[in-house]
Amino acid sequence: MLKRTGVPDRSQIKDAFPDESYLIKPKAIIECFEAIPCNPCETSCPVGAITIGADINKIPVIDHAICTGCGQCVHNCPGLAVHIVSIKEDKALFRIPYEMPDVPKQGDIWDGIGRDGKTVCEATITAVTQKEGFDKTTILNVETDKTYLYDFITVRRP
Ligand code: SF4
Numbered sequence: 269m270l271k272r273t274g275v276p277d278r279s280q281i282k283d284a285f286p287d288e289s290y291l292i293k294p295k296a297i298i299e300c301f302e303a304i305p306c307n308p309c310e311t312s313c314p315v316g317a318i319t320i321g322a323d324i325n326k327i328p329v330i331d332h333a334i335c336t337g338c339g340q341c342v343h344n345c346p347g348l349a350v351h352i353v354s355i356k357e358d359k360a361l362f363r364i365p366y367e368m369p370d371v372p373k374q375g376d377i378w379d380g381i382g383r384d385g386k387t388v389c390e391a392t393i394t395a396v397t398q399k400e401g402f403d404k405t406t407i408l409n410v411e412t413d414k415t416y417l418y419d420f421i422t423v424r425r426p
């Protein structure tokens with residue numbers, strides 16, 4: 269599916285996630301499926317949770333047991349391939365990288381978009397963070413119903 273359409277299938281997405289029991293705390297989810305020469309996720313992680321190794325073409329491997337959910341790897345990834353996820357009661361909480369010029373405001377409800385570009389749910393923007401060190405990447409905190417944990421990936425103005 270990924271090779272043919274550019275969209276990962278459900279099993280590839282689920283393989284990127286830890287067991288849901290880990291998600292009581294925020295964890296980085298890395299959806300970097302192709303072997304490419306890149307490693308800022310590895311070098312930016314302050315606790316060494318991401319491993320690529322000497323061969324920079326290897327796919328990153330994350331140890332969710334030691335990931336603190338700090339988010340350093342999110343704005344350092346040039347491919348927008350990392351987001352932070354946690355679960356609180358019946359909600360899925362996301363911190364996503366966002367680089368479109370049309371930036372939402374805190375409190376907005378936008379369309380939650382899936383990996384195939386289609387609308388999957390309502391997405392409430394709970395925070396918008398823009399910082400000098402983020403190199404023009406905005407970080408959006410987004411809340412959806414927990415049902416969409418594996419479906420939601422970004423937002424679009426309705
Ligand atoms: S969220 Fe923080 S601790 Fe977790 S992998 Fe990314 S940089 Fe490392």
Ligand code: SF4
Pocket residue numbers: 298299300306307308309310328344345346347348349350
């Ligand atoms: S920084 Fe992003 S694109 Fe580069 S290897 Fe890490 S996850 Fe993949």
